Amino acid sequence: MTGFGGFVARAHAAGQLVVQPRMGFSDPGRMRGGLIATKLADATTVGTLTLDSYTRVGANDEARRALAEGAALNGYPIVAHDAATTASVVEGLRGQDFPVQIRHGSACPEHIVDALVRTGFDATEGGPVSYCLPYSRLPLRESVRNWERACQRLAAVPGSHLETFGGCMMGQLCPPSLLVAISVLEGLFFAQHGMRGISLSYAQQTDLAQDTDAMFALRRLGEEFFAGLDWHIVVYAYMGVYPKTPHGALNLLAQAARLAVRTGGARLIVKTVAEAYRIPTVAENVEALEHAASAAALTSALPVGDGGEVYREARALIDAVLNLSDDLGRAFVQAFALGYLDVPYCLHPDNAGRARGHVDASGRLAWTSVGAMPIPGATGRSAGITSSSLLTALSHVERTFDWSPMETPPSPQQHLASPVTKTVMRIQDTALTAAREYLRDNGFVELLPAIIGPVTDPGVRGSKQVDVDYYGHKYKLMTSAILYKQASLLGFDKLFYIAPNVRLEPPETASTARHLAEFHQLDVEISGASREDAMQVVEDLVRVMVQRVVTTMPAELEQLGRDADAFKDLLVSAFDRRTHASAVADLLEIGHPQSADAEIDWQGEEILSRKSSRPFFVTDYPKGCRGFYDRENRDVPGMLRNFDLIAPEGYGELCSGSEREFEYAKIVARMRETGENPAKYGWYLQMVREGIPDSAGFGIGIQRFIRYVAGLDSVWQASAYPKIPGQVSA
Amino acid sequence: MELARKRLSVVLSSVASDSHTWNLVYLQLVLEEQGHDVVNLGACVPDDLLVAECLRCDPDLVVLSSVNGHGSQDGERVVRRLRACPELAGTPVVIGGKLGVDGDGRHTGNLLRAGFDAVFSDDVDAFRAFVDGLLVRVAA
Ligand code: B12
Numbered sequence: 069m070t071g072f073g074g075f076v077a078r079a080h081a082a083g084q085l086v087v088q089p090r091m092g093f094s095d096p097g098r099m100r101g102g103l104i105a106t107k108l109a110d111a112t113t114v115g116t117l118t119l120d121s122y123t124r125v126g127a128n129d130e131a132r133r134a135l136a137e138g139a140a141l142n143g144y145p146i147v148a149h150d151a152a153t154t155a156s157v158v159e160g161l162r163g164q165d166f167p168v169q170i171r172h173g174s175a176c177p178e179h180i181v182d183a184l185v186r187t188g189f190d191a192t193e194g195g196p197v198s199y200c201l202p203y204s205r206l207p208l209r210e211s212v213r214n215w216e217r218a219c220q221r222l223a224a225v226p227g228s229h230l231e232t233f234g235g236c237m238m239g240q241l242c243p244p245s246l247l248v249a250i251s252v253l254e255g256l257f258f259a260q261h262g263m264r265g266i267s268l269s270y271a272q273q274t275d276l277a278q279d280t281d282a283m284f285a286l287r288r289l290g291e292e293f294f295a296g297l298d299w300h301i302v303v304y305a306y307m308g309v310y311p312k313t314p315h316g317a318l319n320l321l322a323q324a325a326r327l328a329v330r331t332g333g334a335r336l337i338v339k340t341v342a343e344a345y346r347i348p349t350v351a352e353n354v355e356a357l358e359h360a361a362s363a364a365a366l367t368s369a370l371p372v373g374d375g376g377e378v379y380r381e382a383r384a385l386i387d388a389v390l391n392l393s394d395d396l397g398r399a400f401v402q403a404f405a406l407g408y409l410d411v412p413y414c415l416h417p418d419n420a421g422r423a424r425g426h427v428d429a430s431g432r433l434a435w436t437s438v439g440a441m442p443i444p445g446a447t448g449r450s451a452g453i454t455s456s457s458l459l460t461a462l463s464h465v466e467r468t469f470d471w472s473p474m475e476t477p478p479s480p481q482q483h484l485a486s487p488v489t490k491t492v493m494r495i496q497d498t499a500l501t502a503a504r505e506y507l508r509d510n511g512f513v514e515l516l517p518a519i520i521g522p523v524t525d526p527g528v529r530g531s532k533q534v535d536v537d538y539y540g541h542k543y544k545l546m547t548s549a550i551l552y553k554q555a556s557l558l559g560f561d562k563l564f565y566i567a568p569n570v571r572l573e574p575p576e577t578a579s580t581a582r583h584l585a586e587f588h589q590l591d592v593e594i595s596g597a598s599r600e601d602a603m604q605v606v607e608d609l610v611r612v613m614v615q616r617v618v619t620t621m622p623a624e625l626e627q628l629g630r631d632a633d634a635f636k637d638l639l640v641s642a643f644d645r646r647t648h649a650s651a652v653a654d655l656l657e658i659g660h661p662q663s664a665d666a667e668i669d670w671q672g673e674e675i676l677s678r679k680s681s682r683p684f685f686v687t688d689y690p691k692g693c694r695g696f697y698d699r700e701n702r703d704v705p706g707m708l709r710n711f712d713l714i715a716p717e718g719y720g721e722l723c724s725g726s727e728r729e730f731e732y733a734k735i736v737a738r739m740r741e742t743g744e745n746p747a748k749y750g751w752y753l754q755m756v757r758e759g760i761p762d763s764a765g766f767g768i769g770i771q772r773f774i775r776y777v778a779g780l781d782s783v784w785q786a787s788a789y790p791k792i793p794g795q796v797s798a
Numbered sequence: 799m800e801l802a803r804k805r806l807s808v809v810l811s812s813v814a815s816d817s818h819t820w821n822l823v824y825l826q827l828v829l830e831e832q833g834h835d836v837v838n839l840g841a842c843v844p845d846d847l848l849v850a851e852c853l854r855c856d857p858d859l860v861v862l863s864s865v866n867g868h869g870s871q872d873g874e875r876v877v878r879r880l881r882a883c884p885e886l887a888g889t890p891v892v893i894g895g896k897l898g899v900d901g902d903g904r905h906t907g908n909l910l911r912a913g914f915d916a917v918f919s920d921d922v923d924a925f926r927a928f929v930d931g932l933l934v935r936v937a938a
Contacts, residue, residue, distance in 0.1 A: 121815035121866050125842055130815065134871060140899050142867040173817065203817040205842050238820070347867060347899045415819045415840040455827035462820065 071227030072167040072191035073265035073298040075114060080300065080334040084112040085325060085364040088337050089353040090171065092118030092143030094135060099144050100157045102350045107166050109354045111361030114335070115161065115168035117189075118143045124174040124203065142347055146170065146183045154187040167191060169231070175204035175211040177218040185221065191229040191265075192222065195254035197400055197409075198233035201416045208404055208418040212397035216261050223262030230258050231302055235269030235286070240308025240462060241425045242412050243433040244273055244282035245381030245443065250409065252289045252386055255299070257396040264297055267335065271304040272324045274465055275432040276629065278378070283331035285375025285382050300334035303327060305360070309462045310343035315781075316469035317341040321356055322363035326631055329367040336360055344466070366681055366717070368633045381443045385409065388442045407440030424453075427464045477790045480798040484788060491624045492786055495617055496774045500566065502616035503590055503609055510605075512592070513560050517567035518552045523748050525550045526695055531571035545570040548767060550697055551752050553593040554728060557761045561595040566770070575794025580670055581782040582720055584771055585791040593765035599709045599727045602764035603685055606713055606723055607643050609768070610683060614638055617777055630779035634717065637682040643713070644684040651676055651686050667693035673720045680716040687711045696738035698726035713768075719776040725766025732757045804833060806858040806932060811839040811848055813872035816864040821895060825863055828922060832929060834859075845876045852886055859932060860886075862893040869897035870905035877913040890932055894918030894925060 069077055079086045089106055093099045103115045120143035122131035131145035146154055162168045169191040170184045177194055184192060200211035222228045234250035251268045258266050270286050273279055283301065290299055305324035311317045321338055328336045338356040342348035348356075375382075388408045392399040403409045407420035414421065422439030438445035477483050484490075504514065520536055525548035527533065534545040546552075549567040556563050570586050577583035590609070594602060618625070618632050618639070625632050648668070655662040655672045662672045668686070676686075689708050691700060698710040710726030729735050735756055739746045746753060774786040784790035791797055808829050810822060819841050826836045837855055839848065852860055860880065862873055873893045880886045893914050897905045906917045918925050 121817070121868050124817075125815050127815060130871070130875075139871060140867075142899050202819075203841070205840055240820070346896070413820070413823055415822065415838065417840075453827070455824055455831055458824055458827060462824075 069227075069298055070164065071265065072114065072169060072229035073267075073300065074227070075164065075167050076267075076300050076334050077298065079112045085329055085333070085361065086114055086335040087111050087325075087357045087360045087364070088114045088169070088335060089116050089357060090118050090337055090339070091116050091348075091350070091353050092120065092171070093347075094120060094131075094141035094143070094145055096144075096149060096153050096157050098350070100161070102353065103158065103161050103168065105350045105354050106357065107161055109357045109361075111357045113166070113357055115158075115166060117146065117157075117168060117170050119170065119172040119174075119180065120145050121173075123147050123180065124172050126174070126176050126179065128179075140347075143172075146187070147179055151183075151187050154183075158188075162188070169193065169229075173199055173203045173233075175200040175206040176214050178214060178221070181218045181221050185225055190222075190225045190227055191231075193231040193233055194218075195232045195234055195250075196257060196397060197250055197404075198237055198254060201411055201414050201419055202236075202238050205416065208416075209401050212400055215257070216397055219258055219261035219263055223264070227265065228263070229265035229267065229298075230263045231267040232258070232269055235302075236271040236304055236307045237411050238414055239271065240273075240465075241427075241433065243381075243425045243435055244270075244278060245285070245378050246385065246409070246411065246423075246441070247271065248282055248286045248289065248378060248382040249385035249389075251286060252293060252382070253389055253396065253400070255290075256293060256390075257400070259294070259297060260396050266294065266297055266299045267302045268294075268299065269302045269304060270333075271307040272320075272327060273306075273433050274427050275430070276323060276327060278432045279327050280331055280370070281373065281376045281378045283327065283333060284373040285379035287332055287372070288375050288379055289382060289386070301328075301332065302335040302337060303333040304337045305339040306465055307339075309466050310339060311466050311469040312344045313470045314341045316466070316471075317343060318356075318359050320465065320469045321360055325360040325363040326367045329364045330370045332369060332372070336364070362678065362681075366634050366636075367631055368636065384443050385441060408442060410439040410441055422447075427461050431464070431468070477784050477792065477797070480789065483790070488628065488785065489788065491627055492774060492778050492780065493788055495621060495624060495778050496770065496786065498617050498621060499613040499774065499777065500590075500770070502613045506609060506612045507564050507592070510562070512562040512564050515556060515560070515563050515565055517549050517565040517591070518546060519568065520545055521551070522750065523551065523752065524548070525697075526742065526744050527571060531573045534570050534572060547571045548589065549591045550695075551749075553591060553765055554697070554730070554760055554763065555752070555755055557593060557595045557763055558755075561761075563593055565589075565591040567591050567767075573793040578793045578795060582670070582772060582775075583793050584783055584787055585793050586789075587772075587783075587787070588770040589767035590770055590773075591765070591767045593763050595761045595763050597727075597764040599687070599711060599725070599764050602725050602727075602766055603645070603711055606725065606766055606768070610643075610713070610722070610773070611639060613773070614777060625778070628778050628780070630777075634779070635682075635777075638716075641682060643682060644680070645711075646684065646686055647688045648686055648690065649688065665690045665692055670720065673714060674718050677714050677716055677720050678718045680714070683713050683715050683722065685711045685713055691741070694726070696735060696742050696744060697728050699729045700734070700738070709764075711766075715772075715776040717776075719772070721769070722773050722776065723766050723768040725764065727764040728762065730756065730760050730762045804933060806834040806929070807855060808834050808836045808859045808861055809839065809848075809852055809855055809857040810836050810861045810863070811843045811851075812841050813862055813864045813869060813876060814842060814844050815868045815872055816866040817841040818865045821863045821865055825861060828926065829861070829929070832926065834929070845879050848876055849879050849883060849886075852880060852889070853883060856885065857889065859929065860889060860891040862891070863895045864893070865896040867896060867899035869893065869895055870909060873897065873909055873914070874912040877909070881913040890915045892916040892918065892925070892928065894920075896920075 120141035131148035196212040196215035232254035234254040340348035340352040340356040410420040410423035412425040424436035428434040435445040524544040698708045701707040713723040771786040
C-alpha cells in the first residue's frame with residue numbers, strides 16, 4: 069500500500085499511533101517550518117496543511133488581499149498561493165515517509181481539490197454533510213453535488229485518501245451514535261464515488277467509557293461496511309470548548325491518545341495548549357505531538373468490545389438512511405429533510421433542529437430529544453436552555469480538566485468522604501501491606517519512629533523545621549528519620565519505619581503538586597550495605613507494591629482513570645541508572661538551564677520524568693546539594709554515593725537514598741561544609757564517636773509514590789489529612 | 799410607546815468567512831433573555847446578504863460575532879458596506895469575539911474607525927450593559 073493510507077497502516081501494524089497536527093499558516097515560510105518541525109518531532113507523524121477560512125468559502129480574492137496586506141490568516145490559502153509556492157513549501161519533505169494531508173472545511177471543495185491534486189497532494193478530508201452543516205450555509209443538496217464531483221476527481225489519483233469529518237460535526241453536545249453514523253455514511257458516500265482509501269473519524273467527547281464504546285462501534289461498523297477497502301479510524305482530540313490551562317489541555321490530549329490506542333484507532337489529530345485562545349505556534353504543535361505520542365506509548369489495546377448502545381443506535385440510523393435511496397447523496401438530503409438525521413444545535417437551514425443533547429449527571433452525552441430520528445428517546449423539542457446553562461454544558465470538559473488540584477483541598481469532611489480519597493487510601497493500604505510483607509520476608513524489622521528530638525535532619529531546598537517546647541528545651545519535629553535510623557543500626561542490621569515528617573516548605577511550593585508540609589516516608593536502613601544494594605531493595609519494593617495494586621485493585625485504578633498499562637514497563641524491566649552529570653547534559657541539550665553543581669530543579673526533573681516510561685535512578689549528585697550524611701565518594705571527591713528514584717510521566721522524585729557517612733571526623737567536616745553547627749548534634753556525634761556501622765538506606769515518599777500509582781493530579785490527594793505548604797488547614 | 803420599545807429588534811450574524819455558530823446560539827439566548835427579538839442569520843453570511851437583511855428588518859441593533867480569527871478583516875469590510883446605506887448609517891452596529899489570529903485586541907481602533915459603535919472581546923457583561931444603554935436611546 070502506498071500513500072497516506074499505506075503509511076498509517078504500516079505504523080499501525082508496528083504498534084505506533086500516528087499523530088498529526090491541525091497546523092496552518094498563511095506565510096509559506098512559516099508553513100514549511102511547521103512541516104519540518106512536524107517531521108522531526110519525536111513521534112510518528114504525518115503533516116498537515118490546514119486551509120484558511122477564505123479559501124474554505126471560495127473567497128480567494130479576500131485571501132489574496134490579506135496576503136498583499138501582510139495580514140495573517142487562520143490557515144494556508146492553497147488557491148491564492150500559486151502552485152510553485154505550494155510546491156516549495158513541501159519540497160523535499162513530502163514523501164512515502166512523510167505524507168501531508170490537506171484539511172479544509174469547504175462545502176464547495178472542487179477548487180481546493182483541483183489545487184491540491186495539481187500540487188501533488190493525494191490526501192484530504194471532509195464530506196458532503198460534515199463540511200456543509202457545521203461550515204456553510206450552502207443547501208445540503210448542492211454540497212452533495214459538489215462533493216460527488218470532488219470525490220470523483222480525487223479518486224482518479226492513485227493511492228488517494230479521504231477522511232470524513234463526520235465524527236466531529238459541531239464539535240460538542242452531540243451524542244456519539246449520531247457522530248458514528250454520519251462518519252460511516254460519509255465513508256460509504258466516498259466509496260460510492262470511487263474512493264478506495266478512507267478514514268472514519270471520531271472526536272473525543274465528555275466520557276472515556278462512552279468514547280470507548282463509540283470507537284468500538286465505529287470499528288465494528290467499519291468491518292461490516294468497508295471490507296476490501298484501505299480504511300482506518302482517526303481520533304480527534306476534543307473539538308469543543310478546550311481547557312484553558314496547560315495542564316488541562318495536555319491531560320485532555322493524553323486521554324485522547326489513550327482512547328485511540330485502547331480501541332484500535334490508527335491516527336490522532338492533536339490539539340494544543342493554545343486551543344482556547346488563538347492559532348497555535350509551531351512549537352506548541354510539536355509539544356502536543358510529542359505529548360500525545362508519549363501517552364500513546366504507555367498504553368496498550370483493550371480487548372475489542374461490541375460498541376454496546378452506541379452501536380445499536382448508530383446502526384439504526386445508518387439503516388434508516390440507507391433505506392431511503394441507493395444513491396447516498398440523495399439519501400442524505402432526504403434523511404435531513406425527514407429529520408432521520410438531526411444534528412443538535414446546528415443552525416443550518418437544512419437541519420431539522422429538533423434534536424438536543426446534554427451532559428448527564430455521570431458526565432456522558434445523552435439525548436434530551438431525538439426529534440424524528442429512529443432511535444429511542446424523547447421526541448419533543450425540550451425547552452429550558454438558558455445562556456448560562458448552555459455555557460455550563462459547553463464548558464463541562466474544560467472545567468473537568470482545568471480544575472486545578474493545586475487549589476486548596478476541600479474541607480476535611482468532604483475530603484475524607486470523597487470516593488476518590490477512599491479509593492486512594494485503600495490503594496495506599498494495599499501498597500504498604502505489600503511493602504511490609506516484602507521487607508519482613510527479607511529480614512527487616514519494623515521499628516516505630518521518633519517524632520521529636522533535640523536535633524533533626526537539617527534538610528535541603530529551603531524547608532524549615534518546627535520547634536516544640538520540651539520542658540523548656542527547643543526540640544524539633546522530625547524532618548526525616550535519618551539520625552535515629554543510623555542509631556538503630558546498633559541494635560538491628562536491617563530495619564524500617566513508616567515515619568511521619570514535618571517540613572515547612574516555602575509557600576510557593578504549594579503549586580508544584582508535589583509538596584506537603586506533613587508527609588510520610590517508608591524509611592529503610594541496611595547495615596554494611598552498598599549504594600547498589602540499597603537501590604536493588606528500592607527497585608524490588610516499588611515493583612512489589614505496584615504489582616500488588618495492579619493485580620488486586622484493577623477496578624479501583626479504573627475508577628480513578630488510571631491506566632494499569634502505565635506500569636507495564638516498570639513491572640518487567642530493570643530501572644535505568646544514570647548519573648547526575650549525564651542528566652544535566654541532557655537537560656542542557658534540550659535548552660533547560662540546569663546547573664551542574666546543583667540539585668536538578670523541579671522543572672528539569674519533570675522534563676526527565678516525562679521522557680521515561682518507567683522509574684529511573686539518578687546517581688552521584690555533587691556534594692553541595694545534599695546533607696552531611698550522604699557519603700562522599702572516596703575516589704571522586706565532591707561526588708556523593710547517593711541516588712534519587714524518579715517516577716515517569718512527570719510525577720518526579722519518589723525516593724532519595726545513599727551510602728552514609730559514619731566516621732566521626734568525616735561527619736564533622738561535612739557538617740562544617742554544609743553550614744551546620746556540630747555543637748547542636750550532641751547525642752548523635754557522641755554516638756558516632758563511639759562507633760556506628762557503615763550503612764546505606766533510603767526513604768520513599770509515600771504520598772508521592774501513591775500519587776504516581778493512583779495517577780493523581782496532586783500529592784495532597786494522597787494524604788488523608790493534607791497540609792499544603794503555607795496554607796492553614798485542618 | 800415607551801413600553802413597546804423595551805424590546806429591541808436585533809439582527810445577529812456571523813461574518814462572511816466565519817462558520818462558528820455556538821457563539822451565535824449563545825448570544826441569541828443572551829439577547830432573548832434580555833427581552834429582545836432576534837433574527838439569527840447563522841454562519842458564513844455574505845456581505846450582500848447581511849446588507850439585504852438589515853435593510854429588510856430595519857433593526858434597532860446589529861450584532862456581529864466572529865471567532866475564527868478573520869473577524870477584523872471581515873468586520874471592517876462589511877461595516878463599511880452597511881454604513882454606505884443611508885438607511886443604516888445611524889443604526890448601532892457592534893462586533894465581538896476572537897477577532898484576530900493572535901489573541902490580542904489591537905484591532906479595536908481600526909474596527910471603530912471603520913464604523914462600529916462598539917467592539918467587544920469576551921466581555922458579555924459589558925455587552926449587556928451596552929444593549930441596556932440603547933433602550934434609553936431608542937425610547938428617547
Ligand atoms: C467548536 C469549535 C469549532 C467547531 C465549530 C462548529 C460550529 N459550527 O460552531 C468546528 C470544529 C467546526 C470549528 C471549525 C473551525 N475553527 Co474552531 N473552534 C471551536 C472551539 C473549540 C470552541 C468554540 C465554541 O464553541 N465556543 C463556545 C461559544 C459559546 O463561545 P465562543 O465562540 O468562544 O464565544 C465566546 C466569546 O468569544 C464571546 N463572543 C463571541 N462573539 C461575540 C460577540 C459579541 C458581540 C460579544 C459581546 C461577545 C462575543 O462570547 C462567547 C462566550 O464567552 C474554539 C476553541 C475554544 N474556544 O476552545 C475553536 C476556534 C474558535 N476555532 C478556530 C478556527 C481557526 C477554526 C477553523 C478556521 C479551523 C482551523 N483553521 O483551525 C474552522 C472554521 C472555518 C470557518 N470557515 O470559519 C480558532 C480561532 C483562532 C483565532 N481566533 O485566532 C479557535 C480559537 C481554535 C484555535 N485555537 O485554533 N471550530
